[in-house]
């Protein structure tokens with residue numbers, strides 16, 4: 001396709017190990033491995049862990065990985081190098097930030113969340129409120145459209161997803177951050193569906209707190225560490241509720257009393273998982289030289305093309321767009337609705353087009369700008385049209401529910 005020939009990011013696709021012939025639109029769930037991953041993992045297992053064993057902590061700077069990855073990630077977040085760190089899961093990182101901010105709040109006791117948020121975010125908020133129940137903490141859940149109006153003087157901390165995991169709807173980060181700051185509410189953004197997919201400008205937009213995921217658009221591997229971002233000026237005033245030794249000012253003093261490290265290190269808890277950390281580092285290395293403007297431009301163009309083709313070719317079969325038509329209101333994902341969405345996604349997979357399904361009727365397609373081509377979008381929509389024309393999705397084998405949909 002002409003658009004692929006003109007794509008300034010075309011060369012990046014070769015950095016990924018994608019099975020031949022597969023159209024992979026699953027990067028919003030699990031990014032594919034960068035080609036360098038295998039050699040890096042072999043090096044780690046053979047040379048570092050395998051030969052240097054425990055000396056590797058010093059010889060190969062293993063302990064530096066969380067910060068080094070944070071520094072590599074910073075340009076993708078529009079942040080400074082010392083404002084991000086890789087650690088734990090999104091769930092745990094969110095708990096750390098919500099907990100730190102709730103504990104610090106004076107005269108405010110509400111934890112505010114938008115009920116459209118990813119469930120783990122809501123569960124973490126519920127669990128936290130339960131812990132602080134005796135101090136009067138309560139959880140307030142709002143419909144997404146009521147979230148901004150609920151940022152009132154009783155709110156101790158609020159959390160929201162930048163890009164909705166169901167529909168791909170993207171919030172106006174600058175406007176919502178300003179609204180929260182005007183009400184004196186610290187706002188924790190979940191960037192799981194934004195990091196590596198859209199051009200984040202956390203510093204410019206005045207964002208103070210965020211967490212995000214390593215295994216989606218960042219291609220850090222299944223269960224990759226997540227990340228935390230805290231604006232430089234907010235870091236040392238914040239105390240993580242999880243006092244692990246890696247967040248201590250001097251872990252190898254083995255002191256009895258906890259003393260938080262300075263900066264982002266205080267948000268670490270236990271020993272970093274080195275196998276997972278190196279994978280995430282390779283995932284981020286694949287972004288080297290990719291301009292954020294080009295990345296976002298392509299992500300918007302892929303989404304526009306997908307929605308246009310879906311409108312032209314699939315509407316007659318009852319397929320309805322669930323993602324915003326306006327590119328600036330959409331992340332790097334397109335979702336379509338159909339009552340047979342589950343079976344349609346299974347039939348697509350059988351045709352070599354990988355998307356996924358979220359109930360009750362959403363088909364989700366991740367349009368990772370580093371490796372998805374325009375021709376993939378064209379072929380994916382055409383495959384879906386053929387399935388609908390032939391009624392392939394009515395076959396029993398496409399109706400059996402899998403554990404991970």
Ligand SMILES: Cc1ncc(COP(=O)(O)O)c(C=O)c1O
Nearest residue numbers: 089090091118120161165190192
């Ligand atoms: C928005 C969002 N937050 C959090 C998570 C899960 O986080 P973790 O399993 O790393 O705790 C996901 C997973 O898909 C997600 O989409």
